[in-house]
Amino acid sequence: MERIRNFPRDIGAVFALLLLVWGIFSIISIQTHNHFQTFGWDLGFFDQIIWKVSRGDLIAYSTIAHENLLADHFQPVLYFLAPLYMIKTDVRMILIGQAFIVVMAALPLYLLTKKTTKSLFFSFSICMSYLLFIGTQWTILNEFHQMAFAPLFLALFFYSLETRRTIMYWVSLGGLIGTKEELGLLVVPLGLVVWLFYKKKRLGLVTMAIGLLSFFTLIYIIMPFFSVRGIYSHNDFGVAGYTVSDVLKKSISDPLFFIRSMIIPEVKLRTVISSLFSYGFLPLFSPIHMIPIIGHFASRFIYAGPQFTKWVNVNHHAAPLGILLSIASVYSISKYSDLISRRIKLGRKNVFVLFGVYVIFFALAQDVYFRGPIHSIAKMQLYENQSWMSDIEEVLKKIPHDAPVSSQNNLVPHISQRDNISLLPEIRNASYIAIDMHESPNAFSPLTKNQMKVCFEDLLLNKKFSVIVQKGEAYLLKRNEDVKETNNELQECKYEI
Template sequence: MSIQTAPPQPTAVRPEARKGRSPQRLSDTQRTLLLTGLCFAALLGTDLRAWSSVGLGGFDLGIFDQGVRGYAHFGLPVSTLKYFHHEFPPGFSLLGDHFSPILALLAPLYWVWDDPRSLLLGQALLFAAGVPLVRRISDHAFAAAEPVVRRRARDLAGLVFGLGWPLLVASQVGFHEVGFAVPLTLLMLERGMAREYRPVVLAAVLLCCTKEDMGLVVAAYGLVLLWRGRGSAAARTARQTGGWLLVSGLATTAITVQWAIPTMGGEPGYYWHYDAVGPNAPAAALHVLTDPLVLLRAATDQTLKPLLLLWLFGTLFLLPLRSATALCAVPLLAERILSSNPNHWSVARHYDAFLWPILLTATIEVLGRLHGRGRPRRVQWLGIGLAGVSLATAVPLGLAELAIPSQWSPGPRQVTLLKATALIPDGAWVEADNQIAPRLTARDHVVLVDQTPRGCEYVLIRSLGRSFPFATDQQQRDRIRLLLAHGYRQVWGSNGVVLLHRWQSEPVPGEHVPVPGGKPVQDVVPADVGHNLFEG
């Protein structure tokens, strides 16, 4: 009797194997690198497009270039653009403007490439460093989800963050302290989600070195940790850390504003723009205690203020409002919607980039909770919708210009400004048009040409096309006539751009340079500036 065995069945061969290839799927590390590289390329491209089109001004790229250049030469971050224009006394450094000692970490970039674009490169790198952190935040939020869901959530979160319109807008307007604030805020929030509180404290300390008001964000996150650690013996470390962040964050802001900034030549209340609430912080606090509705009145006295809130939260489907993390955004939002300065009301500047890591983290947390409550389809459609809205807003607010060749080229007047700079010798003192100032800060002593003559050797100014800080073209033409009548002569002029050279020592009426004990002045914002949500 023989035993019959069934013949072996043929194994199904996948098409990839038949072609001699094995299927490949990007690893998580590769996905992270890909998204990080995409973010870096988009943001650096946005920076360089603005630079190549001569769209970045002395305020603020030139200011930071002068300041970080000071650090690179082992000195204080002194900016003649800033302290001459605002009449700060000699000895004033940028630490007396905003307390941002962390900017010294960018000094080594100047040892490699002595150019203002080093700052743009550094900011793009710092923003891109947030992509891995956002992906880890998503991993924490979707910890209980299936691997495929977690992978998709990580990818979507990284994409939405990296191509987010707040980062694109911040890149379009040059360099600011927000470059450090974004990754440090993400690190603080991510380590808090991982319950690793020593890195939370480290990130909080570095945030307080980024800008004086970031201490308020740290304090708010302390409240979040206290809230989340309530009623649980296992969360004792969270409560202790939260209490420490709350107290130290508030104390750091108070100390930097009241002591550190004045020590560096600044004034404690220089950026107080809250006249509707009170003339100073103590008076405002008393006013709020006696009349709490003053906050509502100040937050709604301009149409753009509620529209700003609607835009920020509406583009995220109001989801951040369902997370305690959103509390960290309250100090930054209050600074803007209670302000009487129109520059704070639009989304055309870098301010929203400070909020972006907070609001996006809160959104991811809410989506993770919804998925954990058995609503995967709802989360899927919300995620797709958020990605669609994010990319749809990013295109007109920055991405589209990257693909338009003409947006990379300077206009006729900008070309003329560039030609004029070639006629200015190295090492000269120059009063320069705001838009061209960053092209001179690497080789000259540059101050901003404004309504006050400074007696510099060269003056580069426009007669057509209003430039900050002038309110009208006529003011610029009046300034040119005044200089020509008192010791200056025109050495070059074309297309509404004039280069003047001082050839006589005749004093100019109104000529003034900052002196010890002088009182800093504020800019008067022109009536047509800052009153459009999407324009500066």
């Protein structure tokens, strides 16, 4: 009881707030999924491999990506989510888990800010800025991705430096590298911060070396070793080059190309400006802490397509940014607080209150301007089920739990906990195919609705499958018993008119 009475009330209050925010994001995530607005890419992919890990398959193979857990991306952090499926085998468990991980990164951020500034209000303001940052919101609400771990490990990384906790430092560093191979590149500028800001030259150099070595070792040795293809799965950076080595050579031999890649097309500049605006441009006043922010943008902007969503903050690619901007803002104000206090003749404590209000203002402004998805918690549409949704649910219930299945993009994550599932137009060895012709965003990707109609008609005309259940526009097809394919692994329905 004595320990409870002595527990800092501010931390208890912040933790309670974070639980509330976690609940809000969890509700939105679950309802988005219930409304068939999550997809085979990427929720269905992650659901299948995490489900397989929970059943003891540590090198889980995805029949959607045709690659395994350690080779599609290097993402061993996903092992930590497998126990959730031991509680309940429901894809919603990892959506709830993701929201918890991202939201709770605000706790070490609060503790770091409190230790640095001694201001409870400013510490609270920074946490709210992180949570309201559009990149943070979409990290949580853009289905599920392994990058959700990045904010927590980054917050722990900086907190460990501020509190001199060696074990936490190395755990957070290992966590970043184990989240996704590309984060090894982010570790390099983080090491530079350790050297230049914290004056730990040896530790900084070791950290930089670990970042570089881990990245290149992963993409050239470890991931190809685990890959069923024997290569790194994410080569091809468009005009920048095919391999990472090609990109480096081109950037060094043609510096103007690299510079153009950072600012063209103009959406990249808009992303940078809007990110800094979200924190009232405070990060600019801590140049050293801008180094990893610049490194983060560079790793996203050097990519030349076709996945142009890497250039904007409305998805998981922006996951590290909220913490990096928050940390830079904290040290900016901490650095100049005494000077500002003298100039405007205001006590240091009140300076932090003033900038706390300033930070909150810009956090709310960017949230309103970008129409943050957190606002959907107050919209009645979030809680309304339409008849077509009920039709799909009835059809999907008819699929045997252990049967190989093929389905369209927005249905896959509802039936992905099985050994074999394919994303149409792939069929392969599917015994059942689930299709719903109700039009909704991204529902048929990579096909269009018209192509899906052609695919559906092809399956019936060629008598490969027969409709066994229909509810509204939702159909369940079963493979005809007399149909034998010679190459199920490559089988696709015809979808071109």
